[in-house]
Amino acid sequence: LAKITQPISMDSYEGQEVNITCSHNNIATNDYITWYQQFPSQGPRFIIQGYKTKVTNEVASLFIPADRKSSTLSLPRVSLSDTAVYYCLVGGVENNDMRFGAGTRLTVKP
């Protein structure tokens, strides 16, 4: 099973790019990497998912190196409203193996 580690917290300022890295050394061949954002008193909200290389959508990019042992969520030009906890989820639904990291608390300052 993939052991998932990510930084406990990060600070940034408005307008900066933020990169949060998740380590998953034991990732399995069929595992995907998914990132979620969670605000207090809310459920995790899907941000982006990838399997390999780079994925980009309207809110974020996800970089996955060739060995897939880590992944980096990139948030361009963060704002105060991006202050939240960000979770890395590694696994495959049909593999009986979906594991969360402990979350990274991002604080965006003015």
Next chain:
Amino acid sequence: GEEVAQTPKHLVRGEGQKAKLYCAPIKGHSYVFWYQQVLKNEFKFLISFQNENVFDETGMPKERFSAKCLPNSPCSLEIQATKLEDSAVYFCANYFGGPLSGNTIYFGEGSWLTVV
């Protein structure tokens, strides 16, 4: 868009009482997951279903926790004889399955259980 609906939003129970939480998955979503999130914000996997069948129950404290996903009914998570340490937010998540869905599971807003 469609959402994963969880009820109740908040539930308070005395120690030893029963608690029952519900999850109405998005129609057509074939997998349902239950997670427990405690104060440290870590997610603990409890159980998953593929349609009405248990898919993985390795995270369930079996002596007091049970869950069902019956056809044409909301899924449920039941805790018999609650303990203080059961106080947590319980999240339900759905996965549709199929080649166009990626591997994404979508979460409900959670049910906050407080045991006093």
